[in-house]
Amino acid sequence: MNGYNFAYLDEQTKRMVRRAILKAVAIPGHQVPFAGREMPLPYGWGTGGIQVTASVLGASDVLKVIDQGADDTTNAVSIRRFFARTAGVRTTTHTAEATLIQTRHRIPEQALREDQIIVYQVPAPEPLANLEPRRAETRQMHALAEYGAMHVKLYEDITRFGHVSISYDYPVMVNHRYLMSPSPIPAFDNPKMHMMPALQLFGAGREKRIYAVPPYTHVRSLDFADHPFRPTCAPAMCALCGAGNSYLDEVVTDDLGGRRFVCSDTDHCATRQAETA
Amino acid sequence: MSPLLEASDLCLRFGNVTALDHVDCVLWPGEILAIVGESGSGKTTLLNVLSGRMAPESGQVIYRDPAGKTHDVHAMGAPRLRALHRSDWGFVQQNPRDALRMRVSAGGNIGERLMAQGERRYGTIREKAADWLREVEIDVGRMDHLPLHFSGGMLQRLQIARVLVTHPRLVFMDEPTGGLDVSVQARLLDLIRGLVARLNVAVVLVTHDIAVARLLAHRILVMQGGQAVEGGLTDQVLDDPQHPYTQLLVSSVLAA
Numbered sequence: 001m002n003g004y005n006f007a008y009l010d011e012q013t014k015r016m017v018r019r020a021i022l023k024a025v026a027i028p029g030h031q032v033p034f035a036g037r038e039m040p041l042p043y044g045w046g047t048g049g050i051q052v053t054a055s056v057l058g059a060s061d062v063l064k065v066i067d068q069g070a071d072d073t074t075n076a077v078s079i080r081r082f083f084a085r086t087a088g089v090r091t092t093t094h095t096a097e098a099t100l101i102q103t104r105h106r107i108p109e110q111a112l113r114e115d116q117i118i119v120y121q122v123p124a125p126e127p128l129a130n131l132e133p134r135r136a137e138t139r140q141m142h143a144l145a146e147y148g149a150m151h152v153k154l155y156e157d158i159t160r161f162g163h164v165s166i167s168y169d170y171p172v173m174v175n176h177r178y179l180m181s182p183s184p185i186p187a188f189d190n191p192k193m194h195m196m197p198a199l200q201l202f203g204a205g206r207e208k209r210i211y212a213v214p215p216y217t218h219v220r221s222l223d224f225a226d227h228p229f230r231p232t233c234a235p236a237m238c239a240l241c242g243a244g245n246s247y248l249d250e251v252v253t254d255d256l257g258g259r260r261f262v263c264s265d266t267d268h269c270a271t272r273q274a275e276t277a
Numbered sequence: 278m279s280p281l282l283e284a285s286d287l288c289l290r291f292g293n294v295t296a297l298d299h300v301d302c303v304l305w306p307g308e309i310l311a312i313v314g315e316s317g318s319g320k321t322t323l324l325n326v327l328s329g330r331m332a333p334e335s336g337q338v339i340y341r342d343p344a345g346k347t348h349d350v351h352a353m354g355a356p357r358l359r360a361l362h363r364s365d366w367g368f369v370q371q372n373p374r375d376a377l378r379m380r381v382s383a384g385g386n387i388g389e390r391l392m393a394q395g396e397r398r399y400g401t402i403r404e405k406a407a408d409w410l411r412e413v414e415i416d417v418g419r420m421d422h423l424p425l426h427f428s429g430g431m432l433q434r435l436q437i438a439r440v441l442v443t444h445p446r447l448v449f450m451d452e453p454t455g456g457l458d459v460s461v462q463a464r465l466l467d468l469i470r471g472l473v474a475r476l477n478v479a480v481v482l483v484t485h486d487i488a489v490a491r492l493l494a495h496r497i498l499v500m501q502g503g504q505a506v507e508g509g510l511t512d513q514v515l516d517d518p519q520h521p522y523t524q525l526l527v528s529s530v531l532a533a
Contacts, residue, residue, distance in 0.1 A: 140355075144355075148389055148390070148393025148394070152385050152388065152389050152392060155385050155388055155399065156385050159382055160421070224398060225397045225398045226400050
């Protein structure tokens, strides 16, 4: 595209972001500040993820963008078209074909491989923010690995509801050291992060933080010994493809209480339907 | 026996105001030391310096750990000092609302130090929280209630439970009975005295209330204008004050 550098960002910016990414990969789970740029979309729509994607994108990459698991929602379509126009890269909706996947709120059902990178859009990178509003203090807590307060939150949940009520953005310990917010993916997806062969990058545009989980890194969801972590999912099967082990969205079908559950990962669902057809 | 905490020649000024003027003090294991004096005499500054929350301009504070090894409180670095405050030490503040998490249940407040020390069994935390609520005479049925709905005396007792749950060896108290009415104060003092004696905790207690010092403390340190003007056994100092300021302090207490 004329007048624009490859993948929109200028080369100096990309180098700066890549330096932050390298540092993030070297310290799994640690939030690295970076000089986030103004992007041609509002904060909260994926400005962090898009900068990370732009910085690691190469001409031979095949890009997939998902939003809540779906390839055909506004955010996913716009970002996919943005990179198709500014970088001219091939795009796809198939998880297996993609080399780079930018995601909001989901990890694809299909297991990722070593030659793939997944980029998460992060609205709130600081897992301790709700417990401790002072940024300087949370940094100190991370530095000294003082994470007792996070367990107080879990304790309160179990006391009040009988179980931990966090259903998305469930905090994890990365590499036995850093407490990390996995971005608002459902707790159902947390086990997929553990020992994932693909590189996982996280970009927070408004807060200007980048963090990462390198391939084959230990990722554990916080829990108590006598109240172990349990991912939750709707007790149903997908109405379209019959899958019983994927994350399901509830769809209201009429105003008489009718509802059905379908896979949130549209590519996974379509692939399964094609196989059975 | 060797001292638990030993401070020598502490000096600290805030601009023209001398908050600490060559103060020495020693604390023995299991002992309650009261620091008394009027407002602005440097009591709280001394407490903050002893506990490492504030650095002196000169002088040092030496802490002896259970293994008998000595540590310079102001030279050990933030990570170790914070670890010490989480384990061997405790701090009871005058206003319990500053120390407690007001939107976390009483049980969660007591359990926080346990969880910070790595306790990961929910059942154990509940048991200990219940034990400590009984210990400080709060109805165990209130365990899952928010401190927002507790009375002032209950809040202070909850704060004490929260600090003592990990059995610290040394607790700093800044006016623990300030702002409470007299009957509640009496009950709280009784409670503190009982717990401290049974757990063999050493306490540095800051108070402007001579009666509190007489009731709780083994030894007393009188401060005026940043100087420790008199120190010694509580009864000795209060019954036979030597320094003119101490005489004034003792004689100004209203007899009920």
